[in-house]
């Protein structure tokens with residue numbers, strides 16, 4: 270039988286990035302990583318739209334609005350939730366994760382979960398371009414793969 274495995278080439282793809290402003294010190298780095306990953310894999314700068322929302326909780330809502338335009342091959346959700354500074358850490362994380370998965374499934378547009386969820390600021394910094402890489406960059410690669418995979422399966 271067939272094996273579907275997509276290329277990581279982003280030419281001709283249209284991508285939207287939804288990024289939470291909360292913990293902007295981190296999320297701006299995630300966005301930089303995502304844009305870097307998209308462009309260096311061939312996505313045209315003019316084919317990348319970015320929407321800023323207040324925080325991770327709002328990412329799914331705007332991701333859904335963008336998905337319903339049918340203009341994008343994939344959407345990347347970026348944010349940072351740090352338990353140390355959040356009393357309602359679990360709610361924000363759970364609703365953001367559940368919401369993002371739900372948008373994918375209800376709109377048939379791949380939405381990548383690029384929300385950094387950590388115990389403390391140091392761990393968040395590690396995932397935004399230091400020793401654990403950049404989760405925004407990784408999300409960009411996953412977005413390209415999922416968009417191409419969906420096109421392969423048709």
Ligand SMILES: O=c1[nH]c(NC[C@H](O)[C@H](O)[C@H](O)CO)c([N+](=O)[O-])c(=O)[nH]1
Pocket residue numbers: 289291292323324325326327348349350351354355356357361
């Ligand atoms: O993205 C985040 N939003 C956070 N809260 C805001 C939330 O995402 C909504 O923007 C807010 O509740 C208004 O709806 C966070 N904390 O509460 O700490 C957080 O750590 N990260």
